[in-house]
Amino acid sequence: MELYFSPLACSLATRIAFYEAGYDAHYVQVDNKRKRLQDGSDFFEINPLGQVPVLRTDDGALLLENAAVLPYVADHLPSAKLAPIGGFERARLQQWLGFIGTELHKAIFVPMLDDAASDEVKRYAREHVALRMGVLQSHLATSDWLLDSFSVADIYLAVVLNWARFCNVDLSPWPAVLGLYKRVFARPAAARALEEELALYRAGVESKNP
Template sequence: MDLYFSPMACSMATRIAAYEAGAQINFLRVDTRASPKRVEDGTAFLSLNPMGQVPVLRADDGELIFENPVILQYVADRFPAAGLIPAEGAERRRVQKWLSFIGSELHTGVFIALLDPKAPEGAKAFARAAAAPRLAVLDAHLTGREFLQGRFSVADAYLFVMLTWARHVALDLTPYPALAAYRDRLQARPSVARALGEEFTLFKAAA
C-alpha cells in the first residue's frame, strides 16, 4: 500500500493507524504548496486525486481510495488483529459515528476556515464560535473514558490530528479538561508519538 500524505495534515491519522497495526505502508509525500501539486516522485497529484487533497491510499491491488474516514476504515479492516474498528454491529457504528462527527463537525466545520490563510476574518470568527459546542460534546463524552469508544480506534487517531491543529490555531482546550487530558494521553501512546515526531520534523523542515 502507498499513502500519499502531507506532513501534519489529516493523513497523519492513517500513519498512526498503520503503526498501531504494524502495517507495511509506503509513505509518499505530496507538495501541496507547489503549483500544480506534485508527489515527491514527480507524479502530478491531480492525476491521482482531482480534488488535490490528501490522503490518498493506493491499495495493493492498485485501487485508489479517497476520503480520510474511508481510508481509515479500510486500513482497520485490512488489519483486523489490531482492533482499530469493530467488525460489525452497534460498536462498529459507534466508531463510524465518531469518524463522521470528526470529519464534518470539526475538520470541515471548524478547522477548514481556521487553517486557510485566505479565509476572511468573519469566517474564522464563525468557526471559533462553532468550535465551542462541538468541543463541549467531546469533553462530556470523554469524561471518565480513556478513548472515544471502548479501545483505541481509528476515530481516536483522527481526533488526535484535529487536536494538534487546535494548538496550531490557538484554540484553547482549557475549558475542556477531559478533552485536553485525552490529547495528552494519546500523545504519549507509542504509535502516536512516533507519527507525530516524524511528521512534525518534516513539517518544520519545509517551513
C-alpha cells in the first residue's frame, strides 16, 4: 500500500497504524501548501480536494478520508488488532472516527490552524473546545481507550490532539484526554512516526525560511 502524506497532518495516523502492524508501506510526501508532490506533479490529480491522507491500495485503487482509510488499513492488517471486526464495537469505532473528524479535526483545529481564517472564525472555534473536550474527558475518565482496547480511533485522536501545541490549546484541564495523548505517543510505533514526521516538518519550515 502507498500513503500520500504531509508531515504532522492527519495522515500521520495511517503511518502510525502501519508501524503498529509492522507493515512496510510506500510513502509519498505532499507539499500541503503548494499541493505538489516532490517530483513537482499536481496533487489535485490524485485528490481533487488536495487533502491527505490518500491511500493507494495494492490493486491501485485510491481511498480518501480517515474514516475510510484507517478501518481499511486495520482490516487488511488484522494481526495488529487495530479495529473490531464487527458488531456494536465496530459501530462505536465509526462513531468515534466521525466525532474526531467532524467535531475536532474540522470544526475546531482546522479553523484555528488556518492562516486565512478570520479572528472571528478562530474565536468561534476556540469557544467550542471545552464542550468537545468535556465529552472526551467524561468518556476517558473510566477507560484508557475510546473502545474496549487500543484502536485506530485512539491513533487518530492523538494525532489531532497533537495540533493543540500549534494553536495554544492547553489540554491540562482535561487530564484523561491528555492521558490518552501521552499513552498513544508512548507506544514505540507512534513515537517513531511522530519523530520522523516532526523532522520532515522542521526541514520543510527551514527550507521555506532559510
